[in-house]
Amino acid sequence: MPIIDVDRFAAEGFAKVEAVVPREVGDAARALLWERIGLSPDDPSGWRQPVVWTSDLTGEGPFGQIAWSERLGEALDLVAGPGGWLPRGSLGNMPVRFPRVAPADDRGWHIDANTPRADGSWGVSGRPHTLLLLVLLSDVGEHDAPTRVRAGSHRDVAALLGEEVLDPMAAGPLVDAASAHRPQVTATGVPGDAYLLHPFTVHAAQEHLGAEPRFMSQAPVMLAGPLAPGGPSVLSRAVA
Numbered sequence: 001m002p003i004i005d006v007d008r009f010a011a012e013g014f015a016k017v018e019a020v021v022p023r024e025v026g027d028a029a030r031a032l033l034w035e036r037i038g039l040s041p042d043d044p045s046g047w048r049q050p051v052v053w054t055s056d057l058t059g060e061g062p063f064g065q066i067a068w069s070e071r072l073g074e075a076l077d078l079v080a081g082p083g084g085w086l087p088r089g090s091l092g093n094m095p096v097r098f099p100r101v102a103p104a105d106d107r108g109w110h111i112d113a114n115t116p117r118a119d120g121s122w123g124v125s126g127r128p129h130t131l132l133l134l135v136l137l138s139d140v141g142e143h144d145a146p147t148r149v150r151a152g153s154h155r156d157v158a159a160l161l162g163e164e165v166l167d168p169m170a171a172g173p174l175v176d177a178a179s180a181h182r183p184q185v186t187a188t189g190v191p192g193d194a195y196l197l198h199p200f201t202v203h204a205a206q207e208h209l210g211a212e213p214r215f216m217s218q219a220p221v222m223l224a225g226p227l228a229p230g231g232p233s234v235l236s237r238a239v240a
């Protein structure tokens with residue numbers, strides 16, 4: 001059986017890839033991140049902010065095991081085509097979301113910046129250079145601030161965006177309004193599970209209503225070339 005159902009990816013705009021690494025590797029990554037953010041899993045009195053940002057920029061240890069996971073590579077091959085994406089070697093930025101504190105004001109529906117501009121900044125366009133990779137690094141149930149995803153919303157956004165590069169903050173309300181009718185699903189799972197999101201798939205963070213902090217990486221994976229209408233990859237077919 002293939003590692004993801006590409007027809008379903010094309011229809012829904014995302015796919016879960018279970019266990020790109022064994023959960024122990026995800027657990028080891030989380031242990032490193034606790035050290036990095038200077039907080040303790042055993043001392044909730046230190047959990048005072050709703051979101052603490054950290055990152056993996058080097059792919060050391062368990063982060064590299066995840067970034068170079070064969071299963072993850074197979075899934076990326078299926079959606080972007082073999083050679084259609086560039087290995088990152090690291091997991092990138094990670095918002096750690098904490099329970100029992102007033103939530104941050106960062107939970108709006110959006111798509112991530114997907115197009116580099118000449119000045120080095122990034123915007124949102126209908127010719128994306130990236131897809132979105134989420135990797136769960138803690139147990140994420142329905143109450144643990146799983147990322148919300150609007151299934152099928154990539155098609156609404158494809159109809160909305162063209163070659164023009166928009167400011168990501170300005171694009172948010174547009175893609176939100178265009179996709180409000182879509183059903184919402186949540187990116188739940190266990191450490192080592194990953195989600196691939198089409199660059200047009202509308203998603204949002206949410207408040208943490210559980211008990212254990214949520215650790216997840218969110219990284220753009222660069223495509224070998226920008227996505228254009230009519231291409232052969234599943235990413236292109238998904239919005240054709």
Ligand SMILES: O=C(O)CCC(=O)C(=O)O
Pocket residue numbers: 095097112132134145146147148203204205206217218
């Ligand atoms: O659930 C979150 O923390 C944010 C999700 C998100 O917007 C992203 O990963 O791009």
Ligand SMILES: [Fe+2]
Pocket residue numbers: 110111112203
């Ligand atoms: Fe996002």
